[in-house]
Amino acid sequence: MTSPADVLQAAREIRPYLSELLTHPDAEIMAQRLDLSLNTAADLEAQSNSILNVLSSAEPTREWARLYLEDRQPAAAILPIIRTYQPLPGKAGVVASPRYRCPVASCHQVWYRRQASDKIPDCPIHGVQMVRESKTAPHDRPATPAADL
Secondary structure, three states: OOOOOEEEEEEEHHHHHHHHHHHHHHHHHHHHHHHHHHHOOOHHHHHHHHHHHHOOOHHHHHHHHHHHOOOOOOHHHHHHHOOOOOOOOOOOOOOOOOOOEEOOOOOOOEEEEEOOOOOOOOOOOOOOOOOEOOOOHHHOOOOOHHHHH
């Protein structure tokens, strides 16, 4: 269980991290509200409840307080725990779908395979199965004469 003294200590410990947990105006407002709660002349229990209400008002400070008070994490170790997002390694980019076209030289019908399980269709004009286009540019590819089909 969390004691009022632990909550007062949490309010003092979180102060240096407010600017990293919250946006600039929100960090300043949170600091002022914590100062007000810490400097009230009320009893320790009321002061502790006031501080918990202030810290609970924003998700990052609520999570920070939970890790500090419940999980007993040291103040310096909490920020890296909260900010654990790391992008996946490697290059990000668009994955190209294989392009298929009608093998008849004068035909411009194309189709893109979206899944490996997709059945390769026939050209709707010529009725022949489409073929995968090579990775070379279209002008580098030899034309397939219609008479050879």
